[in-house]
Amino acid sequence: MRYLGAVPILVLLFALTPGPNLLANLTSSGPDVRAADAIVVLSAGLNPDGSLNRVSMQRTIHGLLFYRMGLAPLLVFSGSARLQTASEAAVRAQLARDLGVPGPAILTDSAARTTYEEAVVFKEVLRARGVARILLVTDPQHMTRASAVFRKAGFLVYPAPTVGDAGSAPEDRLWLLHRVTRELAATIYYRAMGYL
Amino acid sequence: MESLFPTVVVLLTSVGGYLVSTRWLRLSVSALLRGVDKTLECLGVCTVFLLVNVIVGVVVTVVTRTLSGQFLSLYLATGLVFLPLSFLQGLAFWCWRRASA
Numbered sequence: 329m330r331y332l333g334a335v336p337i338l339v340l341l342f343a344l345t346p347g348p349n350l351l352a353n354l355t356s357s358g359p360d361v362r363a364a365d366a367i368v369v370l371s372a373g374l375n376p377d378g379s380l381n382r383v384s385m386q387r388t389i390h391g392l393l394f395y396r397m398g399l400a401p402l403l404v405f406s407g408s409a410r411l412q413t414a415s416e417a418a419v420r421a422q423l424a425r426d427l428g429v430p431g432p433a434i435l436t437d438s439a440a441r442t443t444y445e446e447a448v449v450f451k452e453v454l455r456a457r458g459v460a461r462i463l464l465v466t467d468p469q470h471m472t473r474a475s476a477v478f479r480k481a482g483f484l485v486y487p488a489p490t491v492g493d494a495g496s497a498p499e500d501r502l503w504l505l506h507r508v509t510r511e512l513a514a515t516i517y518y519r520a521m522g523y524l
Numbered sequence: 525m526e527s528l529f530p531t532v533v534v535l536l537t538s539v540g541g542y543l544v545s546t547r548w549l550r551l552s553v554s555a556l557l558r559g560v561d562k563t564l565e566c567l568g569v570c571t572v573f574l575l576v577n578v579i580v581g582v583v584v585t586v587v588t589r590t591l592s593g594q595f596l597s598l599y600l601a602t603g604l605v606f607l608p609l610s611f612l613q614g615l616a617f618w619c620w621r622r623a624s625a
Contacts, residue, residue, distance in 0.1 A: 332572065334567075335571055498530050510599065517598065
């Protein structure tokens, strides 16, 4: 039991080094930003008041910037609803319209609840529109699994990760380590389920 | 510098605690090693509780999705809140075991 007790101490000591940042870089996907048929912005959730949470806002803005750069004619937002509020996809779409993106250039889906479901839904919806190449927007740690799922759905995926957590404070590194570990567990689950 | 700040503070308080313990409270240095051993034991129990909490969380999530059709995110089973809660569980269990011995 005492050997197991050394694990949290080693984890804390690891968080005091640049190790988590290196691990995050090793496990995340680098960007490959280029022209595509559509920009797909994956969901990240809403705040209790129905507004976009920080991660969702970051991804949305990232997607909007790529649209403004003319990298794709179609901007696709994913995101389901919390109780009593509009869906995350709808909130994102409204923000895009408020920032000048024309309505016909925006496509939304609020049915998908997981990364896998997003790939399944968009496989049906986007392939029917002739979309084969997508610029995929999500976090760096999430990008590896998300890209793999969307590639399995038949898309040519160009990863466009948002800015990663590059903090050097121990609490930032602990948070980063948590996210890397969580993504590793999610990847193992997805492989076991045959989603990858 | 900022990344080293917590380390420096903890080192200072650890050295201070050691000096207070050995000089004022007259605790023995050999007992410190036994204390470290017990600390590792307690942390091991806490780690077990953390692993069990995560596993049970995943099972509850999958069972809920399958039986009720209600969606629960698997991310809930890996929330950071499980760290302090598992620590409290492990500490309570370890103290209970010590008190029963």
